[in-house]
Amino acid sequence: MRPYLSVWKLRFILGMQYRSAAIAGIATQLFFGMIFLMIFQAFYSGSAAEPPMPLDRLVSYVWLQQIFLSLIMLWFRDNEIFQLITSGNVAYELCRPCGLYSFWYAKLLGQRLSSATLRCFPILLIVFFLPKPFRLSPPASPEAFVLFLAALALGLLVVVGVSMFIYISVFWTLSPVGSTLMISVAGEFFAGMIIPVPLMPHWLQTVAGFLPFRWTADFPFRVYSGDIPAGEALWGIAAQLVWIAALTAAGAWTLRRALRRIVVQGG
Amino acid sequence: MISLQGISKSFKVARRAAGLRQAAKSLIFREHTVVEALKDITFSIGEGEIVGYIGPNGAGKSTSIKVMSGILVPDRGSCTIKGYTPWKERTAYVGHIGVVFGQRSQLWWDVPVIDSFQLLKDIYRIPPDEYRRNLALLTETLDLGGLLETPVRQLSLGQRMRCEIAASLLHGPSVLFLDEPTIGLDAVSKLAVRDFIRTINREKGVTVILTTHDMSDIEALADRILLIGKGTLLYDGTLQQLRGRFGTERTVTVDYRGGSGQGPLVVEGAESVSWSPERAVFRVDTGKTRIADVLSRLSEQAELLDVAIEAKPVEELIVELYREHRI
Numbered sequence: 001m002r003p004y005l006s007v008w009k010l011r012f013i014l015g016m017q018y019r020s021a022a023i024a025g026i027a028t029q030l031f032f033g034m035i036f037l038m039i040f041q042a043f044y045s046g047s048a049a050e051p052p053m054p055l056d057r058l059v060s061y062v063w064l065q066q067i068f069l070s071l072i073m074l075w076f077r078d079n080e081i082f083q084l085i086t087s088g089n090v091a092y093e094l095c096r097p098c099g100l101y102s103f104w105y106a107k108l109l110g111q112r113l114s115s116a117t118l119r120c121f122p123i124l125l126i127v128f129f130l131p132k133p134f135r136l137s138p139p140a141s142p143e144a145f146v147l148f149l150a151a152l153a154l155g156l157l158v159v160v161g162v163s164m165f166i167y168i169s170v171f172w173t174l175s176p177v178g179s180t181l182m183i184s185v186a187g188e189f190f191a192g193m194i195i196p197v198p199l200m201p202h203w204l205q206t207v208a209g210f211l212p213f214r215w216t217a218d219f220p221f222r223v224y225s226g227d228i229p230a231g232e233a234l235w236g237i238a239a240q241l242v243w244i245a246a247l248t249a250a251g252a253w254t255l256r257r258a259l260r261r262i263v264v265q266g267g
Numbered sequence: 268m269i270s271l272q273g274i275s276k277s278f279k280v281a282r283r284a285a286g287l288r289q290a291a292k293s294l295i296f297r298e299h300t301v302v303e304a305l306k307d308i309t310f311s312i313g314e315g316e317i318v319g320y321i322g323p324n325g326a327g328k329s330t331s332i333k334v335m336s337g338i339l340v341p342d343r344g345s346c347t348i349k350g351y352t353p354w355k356e357r358t359a360y361v362g363h364i365g366v367v368f369g370q371r372s373q374l375w376w377d378v379p380v381i382d383s384f385q386l387l388k389d390i391y392r393i394p395p396d397e398y399r400r401n402l403a404l405l406t407e408t409l410d411l412g413g414l415l416e417t418p419v420r421q422l423s424l425g426q427r428m429r430c431e432i433a434a435s436l437l438h439g440p441s442v443l444f445l446d447e448p449t450i451g452l453d454a455v456s457k458l459a460v461r462d463f464i465r466t467i468n469r470e471k472g473v474t475v476i477l478t479t480h481d482m483s484d485i486e487a488l489a490d491r492i493l494l495i496g497k498g499t500l501l502y503d504g505t506l507q508q509l510r511g512r513f514g515t516e517r518t519v520t521v522d523y524r525g526g527s528g529q530g531p532l533v534v535e536g537a538e539s540v541s542w543s544p545e546r547a548v549f550r551v552d553t554g555k556t557r558i559a560d561v562l563s564r565l566s567e568q569a570e571l572l573d574v575a576i577e578a579k580p581v582e583e584l585i586v587e588l589y590r591e592h593r594i
Contacts, residue, residue, distance in 0.1 A: 006389030014378055092373040094338045096390050097362045260340055 003098050004106035011107045015114025022118035029066040029123055036062045037134055053198040056137050057225040061196050063127045063136045064221040070115035071156045072191065072217040074163055074184035078111050081167050082176045100259070101252040104167060108160045140226025147233045151220035154240040159216045161247030162187060168251065171258035192218035198227065212243045268474060269335070269442065270311035274344035276330055277303045304330040305341065306498040312491075314441075317468050317475040319489030321482075323589060327498045328478040329368075332446050335476070336366045348442065362391060365440035367432050369447035374419045380430045381415040384437060391438035398437065405433040408463050425456030432460065436467070443467070445477045449484055461487050482581040494588055501592045509584055515554035518577045519561060522546050523569040534564045 037059060044055050053061070070076050081104060084090045093100060127136040139145035162183065169179040188194060190213040197208050197218040208214045219236050222228040228236065280302050283293040304327045312318050322328050333339040334346060337353030337360055346353060351360035374383045388398045406412055409429045419427060432448060445464070449457045465488060467473045479485060485492065485506065492509060494502035502509070519537065522545060531542035536556030537549035551561055558576060565571060 002392060003386075003390040006386050010375065010378065010382055010386050013382070014375065017377065087371075089371045089373075091333065091336075091338050091368055092366070092371060094357070095336055095361050095364070095366045097358045097392075098390055099358070 003096075004102050007103060008106040008110040008113075011110030012114040012117075015111050016118065018115075019118070022115070025069075025115075025119050026122050029069055029119070030126065033063055033066040033127070034134065041133060051199075053196065053227060055133060057222070057227050058196060059134060060137055060225040061192075061221045061227075063123075064224060065193060065217060067120045067123045067127070068116060068152065068217075070112050070119060071152065072159055072193075074159065074166075074187040074191075075180060076112065076115070077163065077166065077176070077180060078108055079176075081107070082170055085167070085170045086174055094259070099252070101164070101248070101255050105160055105164060105248070108163060109156070112156065112160070137225070139224050141230075143230050144223060144226050144233075147230060147237070148220050148224040151223050151233065151237060151240065154237060154244065155216040155220050157244045158212055158240060158247065161244055161251060162212060162216075164247075164251040165254070168255050168258055187213045190214060191216050192221075198222070212247065215240045215243055268312065268314045269348045269476075270346070271331075271335070272309055272345045274305055274308040274331070274334060274341045274346055275303070276305040276327075276334065276339065276341045277301050303498050305334070308344070308495070308498075308500050310493060310500060310503055312474065312476065314474055315468065315472045317464070317477065317488050317490055319485040319492045320476055320478040320495065321480075321485060321492060321585065322495040322501075324480075326495045328495060329446055331495070332366070332444050332476070332478060336364060336444055337361055362438065363440055364442045364444065365435035365438070366444045367435045367446065367448050369428070369445070369450040372419070372427070372431065373434055374427070374430060376419050379416050379418055380411075380422075383419070383434060384415070387434055387437050393438050397439065401437050401439055402433075405436060408466055409433050410459060425452050428452060429456065429459065432463070439471075440473070441471075442474045443476070445475065445479075447479055448477070449479060449481055457481075457484075464488055482585060486581050494585075496589065496592055502588060506581070509588070510578060514579050514584070515552055516579060517551050517553055517558060518579075519549045519551055519558065520546065520575040520577070521549075521565055521569075521571055522573040523565070523571050525569045532565060532568050534561055534568075537561045 040058055040062070041055065044051055044058075051058075065072070084093060093103065096103070124136075127134075129135070139148060166176060166179045166183055170176050173179060190197075190208045190211045192198075192200075192208070192214060197205055197214050200208065208218070215236070219228065219240070223233045223236070278301070279299045281293075281297055281299055283289045283298060308327075308331060320328055320331065330339065334341050335348060335353060337357040340354045348360070349363050351363075353360050374380060375386070384402065387393075393401070406415070409432060411429060411433060414422060414426050414430060419430070422430065428448065428451075432445075436443065443464075448464075449460055452460065461484065464475055464477070468475055475488070477484065477488060489506065491505055492502065493500060518540070523532075524545075531539055532547050533539070534549065537551045540548040540550055542548075549561065551558060562571075562574065
């Protein structure tokens, strides 16, 4: 465990150095959050039908997306790992008495957590004090909040499990562009980052239910606002655990395959 | 301790001729050629040896190092190092070896060197005492004081390379693979690195396998040379043997005063290469004529101010070896 904790820590420290990136990120996320909310508000006020999700829950949904962006976004990536693979520096990583999968997994967790730590508190502070329809409401109940934290943490493990496939694919493709684009476009859509999952047509919701992506963002955010009640949330957490097990097992297996046929690039 | 038996490894390399048409054609039909990077390599190395692994670019040096350090899986053959098969028991094995790839970096670019070292300490599970001892020794012998708190990106190449070498030795490995450790270093850093390699070899009995293009590295360090070319092992022996094989010839350069003043100095058994009123250069075959005889005959003719006797540089010996094997 020690090596993985240590690489996590170093990646965390490294991530904490990027203050200006965080400030720029905060501004961007506030801007996008407001835009999304204004669009949804316009739709809601123009529609006579009963919306599938009340506006205040939708507001929490969108703000939580922006606050925890670095925990849930699939395009959020560690370019260093790509460089390691394409330049052949991965040679050094292979001379270490560690499993490469767990090592990178810990590294990615550290990177995402450091970025989230830098960004989430300022945004959180601001959106709690915004004027009414745009204000973030407190969690539905203390239980909902605890379940939300658990779901968000497990969701992070799912995201990293999915993103590991992007890194592993680079052993074959040698360029991260294609796989990042494909996985992140599909992933973000089905995670409800573009249209919240409850607002999707039913058949699309069914599709989303069979994919891992909605467990990363849609699920924890709806637990927060009480849109998913506590009992159902426990089942969801069980589903998250199953996904984590499946993704890491498949990822580790694929990485082992990749390493058997590896060609360390360059001299 | 290290033994390789019939190791072979080939790579598939995609290739196409230049031009748009060829590029379009390769979209559909891709041509591959198989490059045999290693062909049936067999050798063994004993404990505490320093072995220079040499060969022209693309000969398969780095590939062998990668096979021996467990990174690449060979197509055929067996390899046992300290009782392990590197690519099969990789995680258990790599704790016993240190690897330096001169052209790559293992230090984290944006954080001080010491942070990378701390990470390695945890990765290799080095006990705190041993870590402190090793770090102190490395800091002293590689002159790292003052570098450890600096972010890696602000180090010069020579400083960084010394830190890289230290990083590969923190866990006290008993086998050290150095893949071009002195590439791009200035004379001072080069000497520091060589000194250091000799020290750990002598004091800690570390077995060292070194690839380099710098023959002075080999001359200064290696007791034994393995020459590889086009994936085959061509020569395995000491530098002395190599010297003996390719030449008993020495170049003798003398600065002198006096002499007959007019024509070149003539010495029996030495062939004159160049001549001026102050300096003469001779080629002597020590298999036929003793250097001492040549010198005494010279001193009879003129007052010798300075004498330099040189064997053929190792570089030339290597070039002759390459030529002999047509690589």
